[in-house]
Amino acid sequence: MATLLEQLSSMTVVVADTGDLEAIRKFTPRDATTNPSLILAAAQIPAYQSLIDEALHSSRQLLGSSAAVEEVVHEALDEICVIFGKEILKIVPGRVSTEVDARLSFDTEATITKAHKLIGLYNDAGITNDRVLIKIASTWEGIKAAEVLEKDGIHCNLTLLFGFAQAVACAEAGVTLISPFVGRILDWYKADTGRDSYPGAEDPGVISVTKIYNYFKTYGYKTEIMGASFRNIDEIIELAGCDLLTISPKLLDQLRNTEDTLERKLDAENPVAAESQMNMDKLSFASMMEADRMAHEKLDEGIGGFSKAIETLEAQLAHRLAVLEGGAAFSHAVQEIFMLNDLDGDGCITREEWLGSDAVFDALDHDHDGRLVQDDVRSGLGAALALTTA
Numbered sequence: 001m002a003t004l005l006e007q008l009s010s011m012t013v014v015v016a017d018t019g020d021l022e023a024i025r026k027f028t029p030r031d032a033t034t035n036p037s038l039i040l041a042a043a044q045i046p047a048y049q050s051l052i053d054e055a056l057h058s059s060r061q062l063l064g065s066s067a068a069v070e071e072v073v074h075e076a077l078d079e080i081c082v083i084f085g086k087e088i089l090k091i092v093p094g095r096v097s098t099e100v101d102a103r104l105s106f107d108t109e110a111t112i113t114k115a116h117k118l119i120g121l122y123n124d125a126g127i128t129n130d131r132v133l134i135k136i137a138s139t140w141e142g143i144k145a146a147e148v149l150e151k152d153g154i155h156c157n158l159t160l161l162f163g164f165a166q167a168v169a170c171a172e173a174g175v176t177l178i179s180p181f182v183g184r185i186l187d188w189y190k191a192d193t194g195r196d197s198y199p200g201a202e203d204p205g206v207i208s209v210t211k212i213y214n215y216f217k218t219y220g221y222k223t224e225i226m227g228a229s230f231r232n233i234d235e236i237i238e239l240a241g242c243d244l245l246t247i248s249p250k251l252l253d254q255l256r257n258t259e260d261t262l263e264r265k266l267d268a269e270n271p272v273a274a275e276s277q278m279n280m281d282k283l284s285f286a287s288m289m290e291a292d293r294m295a296h297e298k299l300d301e302g303i304g305g306f307s308k309a310i311e312t313l314e315a316q317l318a319h320r321l322a323v324l325e326g327g328a329a330f331s332h333a334v335q336e337i338f339m340l341n342d343l344d345g346d347g348c349i350t351r352e353e354w355l356g357s358d359a360v361f362d363a364l365d366h367d368h369d370g371r372l373v374q375d376d377v378r379s380g381l382g383a384a385l386a387l388t389t390a
Contacts (some may be wrong), residue, residue, distance in 0.1 A: 004233070005255035008240055009263035011096075015246035017227060017358075018086055020045065023249040024091050027256070032088045033097035033157070033179075033228075033246050035135065035306060039084055040313045041363045044115035049340040051087065052361050055079035056321050071358040073317045077101075077310070080116075080317075082121040089131055097157045098122075099135035102306035111136055111145035119154050133157040133177055137303055138166040140285050147173035157226070160302040163295025165288035171221040178223055179246065180209045181298070182239070183231035187352045188294045204294075209239055210266065217271035229358050233258070241266035305355030341372075348373050 005027075008014060016029040019042035024032050042048055059075035060067070085096040098118055104110045115134045122132050134154055136142040141206040146156035155176040162185055170178045182205030189204040200206060216223060226244035230236055233254050233384060236245060241264040242244065247255070278284075278331050289296045341349045349372040354361045364376050 001259040001261070002257050004237070004258045004260060004262050005252060008236070008245070008255060011241050011262075011264050012239075013226075013244040014252075014364065016092075016252070017228065017246040017248045019088075020249065021048070021084075021087055023093065024088060027249065027252045029092060030094040031244065031246075031375070032092050033133075033135070034081070034084055034088070035099040035309070039080060040176065040309055041360045042084065043080075043313070043316065052080060052317070052320060053324060055083055056317065056324060060321070060325075069318050069321060072321060073314050076317055076321075077314060078117060082118060082125070085122065086125055086127065086131065089127060093328075095133050095155075097133040097135045097159075099159070099306075101139075101310060102137055102303050103310065105139050105303045106141045108141045108145045108148075111142060112148055115145070115149050115154055115156075116152075118341050129153055129155060135179075137306075138162075138170060138178070138299070140282055141302075143169045143173050143175070146170070146175045150174050150176065156328075159228070160299055160306075162208075162298045162302075163289055163292045164208070164211065164215075165280065165285050165292065166295065166299075168215070168256050168278060169285050171223045175246070177225055177226055178212075179226045179228040180205070180212060181229040181302070182209055182227050182235050183229040183358060184205060184298055184302070185294065186231055186235070188298055191352055192294070200238040203235055203238065205229075206235055206238045209242065210272075211274075212344055213242060213266050214271040214363070215267045215274040218274040219277050228365050232361055234308040238265055239260065240264050241268075243268075248358065248362055293371075301355060308332055308355060309360070 015031040055076045157177040185205035219309045224243040
């Protein structure tokens, strides 16, 4: 019997949710997606240090010897995202998603400018626009930026999508792809209701993506749907047939090692009848998001988490630049990641508290108990990111 991964790949485009090039080679997905959290995790792998160093050297050369460390690091961050993207495109036959700085999520013009810069770096390397998705947070400002970029021939992946209003606005803006966060929706409902678990078909994240899928297919929107941020393979099984699913290496392994019959749950040719079509303007968007407590809380939390991941990566790059240029390592401690995420102060970080990428949490959670203690964080991120214990 075929494995679940083999069957899923026959009805859905499987995307690897990782910056680890070896994991991408192992699972041979069509596409891959990255963000600063995933690159932060990948940057801890010694084999990739040369890619980091390449970007720092290149950025220093571009800006000159007198440029401040902060300027070099900001430039290098864009270079690193594209360098990892270029390496990924040597492996996958399809597209790579490269993320705009989450700190620009509420600035339409800045997002457009950053997207043009990133796609320009890809173009300079001989990579055409059809192989790159620019990843943008699904704020109203981000969606409006994506609408402009799509008209410019730059394809977009709208991420941190939790609510129906975000999905409808993206479809009307003509974006190429949306990434609803299935697992993070489940996290919110478990915390809000006190329930320990939901069966796959009752999973709130699954229900959300199913509703969006049927709405898009009923009314002929071309925007693709890529379910993301999965907690278990049951969520994936319930979304078999979705346009794309981006899956962490841990869950890809489970699918690859499980033999069972996989039923198509979503069918573009026969969508379940959807609710009446709506038109989304800024006022309607704001009203629907305000009414959806889960969506606006998770969006704000997600932007905060991705922003912290960028700041952590910038601090690590600054440390590395000092080493490369012969200076002493910075004496100040890098962000106290543990203290930022231990929201209830109980001495451990649960997945629900973690504000960064799910893939980074999985990488740090070596014993797979769903909890991070200080030793997990310290050993996982390495000496350059060691936290003070005082």
